[in-house]
Amino acid sequence: AQKITQTQPGMFVQEKEAVTLDCTYDTSDQSYGLFWYKQPSSGEMIFLIYQGSYDEQNATEGRYSLNFQKARKSANLVISASQLGDSAMYFCAMREGNGYSTLTFGKGTMLLVSP
Amino acid sequence: DGGITQSPKYLFRKEGQNVTLSCEQNLNHDAMYWYRQDPGQGLRLIYYSQIVNDFQKGDIAEGYSVSREKKESFPLTVTSAQKNPTAFYLCASRPPRQGWYNEQFFGPGTRLTVL
Numbered sequence: 260a261q262k263i264t265q266t267q268p269g270m271f272v273q274e275k276e277a278v279t280l281d282c283t284y285d286t287s288d289q290s291y292g293l294f295w296y297k298q299p300s301s302g303e304m305i306f307l308i309y310q311g312s313y314d315e316q317n318a319t320e321g322r323y324s325l326n327f328q329k330a331r332k333s334a335n336l337v338i339s340a341s342q343l344g345d346s347a348m349y350f351c352a353m354r355e356g357n358g359y360s361t362l363t364f365g366k367g368t369m370l371l372v373s374p
Numbered sequence: 375d376g377g378i379t380q381s382p383k384y385l386f387r388k389e390g391q392n393v394t395l396s397c398e399q400n401l402n403h404d405a406m407y408w409y410r411q412d413p414g415q416g417l418r419l420i421y422y423s424q425i426v427n428d429f430q431k432g433d434i435a436e437g438y439s440v441s442r443e444k445k446e447s448f449p450l451t452v453t454s455a456q457k458n459p460t461a462f463y464l465c466a467s468r469p470p471r472q473g474w475y476n477e478q479f480f481g482p483g484t485r486l487t488v489l
Contacts (some may be wrong), residue, residue, distance in 0.1 A: 278401075301482070303481075304466070304478075305481035306477040306478075306479070326422040350416055361419055362417075364409075364416035365416050367416050
């Protein structure tokens, strides 16, 4: 079974609107962390936001917020006020077990922002 | 400037040849990682190293080899045993601080094409 599932291969949004990118995860660990990365066409991976399994509040970083629903095992990324520069691939990733374990990535969602 | 460098950005090799991809970091990070990305896919872990002179296989280590003789350097060799080596290769490192909120920092990547 896949540990990270991103069901939206592609998403379209108009500039200045909000968009939600879905991510569900599968783990039996109580302690884990969830990450979102952005990959522009240049290929670099840019860290956006992090949510810990014990964090009681949803993480926020500027225009990015994470809608964390632990019981449903979902960690959706919300981008508010989309900009043209937000067009990129977005990856959800999870770290399980101890804090030194590796990341498992989903297959990603391509976001296109139109003027 | 601190960061992760990967060279070259584009690499072409003939089938059957071994090729080594460079990854250098001056961030004083202990842990380093190699990922492979195929078109439309997420990142898959090839090898990782938590400390100098130690490394572990990831999910798709077959046909690859690594070394970690220096903290700053983690070269990846793609051997002729790798059946389908054409891909985008990303190197990452991680700070030594403990805890969950410990994202990986990525290099710009190397696009390897085997002819």
